[in-house]
């Protein structure tokens with residue numbers, strides 16, 4: 001589904017922070033991406049989301065070579081990849097409902113088509129009663145779940161989550177993990193970047209470990 005071959009990344013003239021990354025993200029798979037702070041987890045998430053291009057190597061996304069994908073094709077391809085950033089990136093002037101519906105609105109869909117899907121998804125992540133409030137009044141965990149719902153509304157084939165439990169207490173972290181596992185059982189591939197050891201210990205999943213620019217995989 002997503003394939004990296006000898007991928008390297010450097011920012012500007014800096015050192016190569018990712019070196020010779022070779023791996024596959026298989027359909028319906030579940031993996032943790034881990035490693036010390038600064039190891040390059042967020043950079044790898046950005047490569048997977050196609051918001052960053054590698055400085056060398058090959059990335060193949062859903063059968064397409066990323067180096068030849070045009071700007072026009074990118075939005076449709078990105079809709080297959082849901083992403084939850086560390087800082088959520090919710091728009092403060094839109095309600096929770098409107099934030100979650102935004103990717104569909106941008107894609108030109110009619111509200112009548114998606115309204116019930118957005119409401120169902122908000123209920124699924126436990127925000128059924130927070131739909132009409134603005135993000136500034138949401139708690140950290142509620143924002144986190146709104147960002148997850150927004151990432152899922154396009155029914156992506158892969159969900160990327162960068163430190164999804166970074167701002168929540170342990171019970172909510174366990175609940176979010178259950179949500180990701182349920183999502184994976186429904187057929188979505190999941191990649192969770194984290195250094196939350198407690199989270200890692202709860203699931204016997206594939207681990208992709210980044211250290212000093214290199215990736216080691218424990219299946």
Ligand SMILES: Nc1ncnc2c1ncn2[C@@H]1O[C@H](COP(=O)(O)OP(=O)(O)OP(=O)(O)O)[C@@H](O)[C@H]1O
Pocket residue numbers: 011014017035036037038039040041042043044
């Ligand atoms: N836009 C950028 N320009 C220059 N250097 C960058 C940029 N983004 C990240 N880096 C550098 O790349 C390295 C990897 O950063 P990255 O954020 O990917 O790591 P991380 O593993 O996600 O870290 P953390 O766990 O602390 O979030 C760091 O040395 C960082 O300073």
